[in-house]
Amino acid sequence: MRKVGFNNKLLPYLLIAPQIAITAIFFYWPASQAVWQSFLIQDAFGTRTEFVWFENYEVLFKDPTYFNAFIVTVVFSTAVAALSLGIALLLAVQADKQIHGSGPYKTLLMWPYAVAPAVAGVLWLFLFQPSLGVLAKLLRSMGVDWNPLLNGNHAMILVIIAATWKQISYNFLFFLAGLQSIPKSLIEAAAIDGASPMRRFWTVIFPLLSPTAFFLLVVNVVYVFFDTFGIIDAVTHGGPAKATETLVFKVFQDGRLGGDLGGSAAQSVILMFMVIALTAIQFKYIERKVHY
Amino acid sequence: MVERRPFSNLLAHLILWAGIIVVVFPVYYTLIASTHNPRDIFNGEIGFLPGGVPTENYKAALFAGAKQVKTTPATVMMLNSLAMALMIAVGKIAISIISAYAVVYFNFFGRMFAFWTIFVTLMLPVEVRIYPTYKVVADLGLLNSYWGLSVPLIASATATLLFRQFFMTIPDELVEASKIDGAGPMRFFWDTVVPLSRTNMAALFVILFIYGWNQYLWPLLITTDATMDTIIVGIRRQIVTSDANTDWHIVMATAVLAMLPPVAVVVFMQRLFVKGLVETEK
Numbered sequence: 001m002r003k004v005g006f007n008n009k010l011l012p013y014l015l016i017a018p019q020i021a022i023t024a025i026f027f028y029w030p031a032s033q034a035v036w037q038s039f040l041i042q043d044a045f046g047t048r049t050e051f052v053w054f055e056n057y058e059v060l061f062k063d064p065t066y067f068n069a070f071i072v073t074v075v076f077s078t079a080v081a082a083l084s085l086g087i088a089l090l091l092a093v094q095a096d097k098q099i100h101g102s103g104p105y106k107t108l109l110m111w112p113y114a115v116a117p118a119v120a121g122v123l124w125l126f127l128f129q130p131s132l133g134v135l136a137k138l139l140r141s142m143g144v145d146w147n148p149l150l151n152g153n154h155a156m157i158l159v160i161i162a163a164t165w166k167q168i169s170y171n172f173l174f175f176l177a178g179l180q181s182i183p184k185s186l187i188e189a190a191a192i193d194g195a196s197p198m199r200r201f202w203t204v205i206f207p208l209l210s211p212t213a214f215f216l217l218v219v220n221v222v223y224v225f226f227d228t229f230g231i232i233d234a235v236t237h238g239g240p241a242k243a244t245e246t247l248v249f250k251v252f253q254d255g256r257l258g259g260d261l262g263g264s265a266a267q268s269v270i271l272m273f274m275v276i277a278l279t280a281i282q283f284k285y286i287e288r289k290v291h292y
Numbered sequence: 293m294v295e296r297r298p299f300s301n302l303l304a305h306l307i308l309w310a311g312i313i314v315v316v317f318p319v320y321y322t323l324i325a326s327t328h329n330p331r332d333i334f335n336g337e338i339g340f341l342p343g344g345v346p347t348e349n350y351k352a353a354l355f356a357g358a359k360q361v362k363t364t365p366a367t368v369m370m371l372n373s374l375a376m377a378l379m380i381a382v383g384k385i386a387i388s389i390i391s392a393y394a395v396v397y398f399n400f401f402g403r404m405f406a407f408w409t410i411f412v413t414l415m416l417p418v419e420v421r422i423y424p425t426y427k428v429v430a431d432l433g434l435l436n437s438y439w440g441l442s443v444p445l446i447a448s449a450t451a452t453l454l455f456r457q458f459f460m461t462i463p464d465e466l467v468e469a470s471k472i473d474g475a476g477p478m479r480f481f482w483d484t485v486v487p488l489s490r491t492n493m494a495a496l497f498v499i500l501f502i503y504g505w506n507q508y509l510w511p512l513l514i515t516t517d518a519t520m521d522t523i524i525v526g527i528r529r530q531i532v533t534s535d536a537n538t539d540w541h542i543v544m545a546t547a548v549l550a551m552l553p554p555v556a557v558v559v560f561m562q563r564l565f566v567k568g569l570v571e572t573e574k
Contacts, residue, residue, distance in 0.1 A: 005397045005398055011394075016395065019391035019452065023447045030424035033428075037424065095308060109308075109315055114558040115506075116508060119506075126325065126544065132333065168315065170569075173570075230508035230509065230524070251422065255422070264423060268423070
């Protein structure tokens with residue numbers, strides 16, 4: 001609220017009503033339904049429901065396939081975040097060095113942001129398709145028995161590549177903006193003191209870049225958790241043998257066709273808490289402005 | 293940079309070009325593949341140069357769809373995607389600009405409560421409440437409709453926060469001046485706030501258009517009628533697990549068509565895109 005405003009009684013409510021209505025109907029109501037359903041068990045025909053407290057959660061925590069999905073998600077998100085942040089940082093540092101500006105490089109590197117995750121998945125699937133993909137053939141000629149349709153590790157590598165490829169441009173843009181906001185005088189001062197480019201990077205540039213890096217880390221984890229659903233569904237369907245079944249994909253599979261709604265709801269609730277925790281961590285660190 | 297290092301600079305260019313090749317290659321190859329005939333693609337004999345059928349696959353994809361698994365023609369799917377993306381972008385901008393205006397320029401009972409109600413949704417992507425939301429949309433009879441595709445996705449905190457932040461930077465003198473001129477709140481909104489917000493709206497539009505066009509899980513779930521498929525979902529339907537049944541030449545052409553609009557938006561509206569991206573993520 002600002003000091004100078006208007007004094008209407010009804011108007012502000014009318015202005016805010018559409019947003020609140022849509023938020024209530026499509027956010028709060030479904031979210032509370034998810035919490036409620038996670039305490040219920042429904043029989044196979046949907047005729048009888050029983051309130052069971054935390055039984056759905058207990059079942060979930062004992063379920064080896066849920067544990068598997070958790071591990072898959074951890075491996076997948078660690079790999080994608082590490083690779084896409086690392087590659088993007090390397091490229092951004094090189095682009096920032098360019099005396100004649102980073103403009104053209106920026107244009108050439110940023111557009112994959114606009115490619116839908118599912119489409120990114122299809123492009124890589126085609127390249128690595130065992131019988132007709134050009135990269136699959138290359139691998140075979142090198143003696144690798146490449147088959148993501150049968151080999152779980154290969155499938156995982158394939159989705160990691162597709163998810164990383166899609167995310168590099170986003171991280172690159174933010175790293176470049178972060179680098180360009182570092183005052184050149186700081187770097188020059190370090191150079192006059194005799195610091196080598198490597199040393200300047202690690203002692204001056206990298207610490208100043210840490211808020212950007214931290215922000216990106218959280219955004220990337222959220223991206224891998226949710227947005228990569230399209231990649232997984234298009235490329236592997238969570239297979240082979242659940243080797244690429246992430247937490248979000250499992251929520252989708254388990255609740256599909258009115259299957260295990262209670263279990264699916266319990267999984268949704270757990271995911272919700274994970275997102276809230278991630279967001280809270282992010283706010284805490286943004287407040288502290290992570291540099292040293 | 294600080295010192296002259298021709299070798300290090302050469303290395304920088306090499307690394308950047310390597311990065312560009314990796315980024316461009318999958319799309320280039322898709323483009324190439326989309327101009328080859330189905331037999332060559334199936335045998336994996338397409339090489340790295342354009343093929344002999346520059347338009348045939350596109351014609352088939354646009355007007356007929358895949359054959360072995362029956363799918364919707366891409367023209368229909370692109371129109372669906374366009375409708376969904378536009379409704380999400382315009383709807384989101386419209387409801388957020390007025391709610392931000394209410395929160396910033398009026399003092400009313402429940403103002404902070406309303407603000408937090410909106411703000412908390414920042415943390416809840418549609419994926420975490422997917423089936424209950426599906427049920428709401430089904431109960432409202434909105435399955436297989438443009439409303440069902442777009443309305444549940446138009447409420448979000450990011451756009452409201454962005455407008456709120458921007459409104460805080462509009463000088464108080466402008467409000468006072470227009471009050472002295474006898475303008476009411478809606479007059480001030482249309483004559484001052486909206487014109488000043490034009491760049492922000494455009495930047496947001498670019499981001500939201502891409503967001504809407506690229507939606508996957510939501511349309512996959514709520515459309516069962518194939519004529520309502522968006523193009524992103526449609527590509528997925530063209531791929532069959534038993535590979536012999538996948539019309540890859542159609543898939544490749546459809547993939548190019550699916551990438552074209554959002555990529556064009558990013559490339560041609562680069563400045564707005566970067567602005568929108570950086571500001572919506574704060």
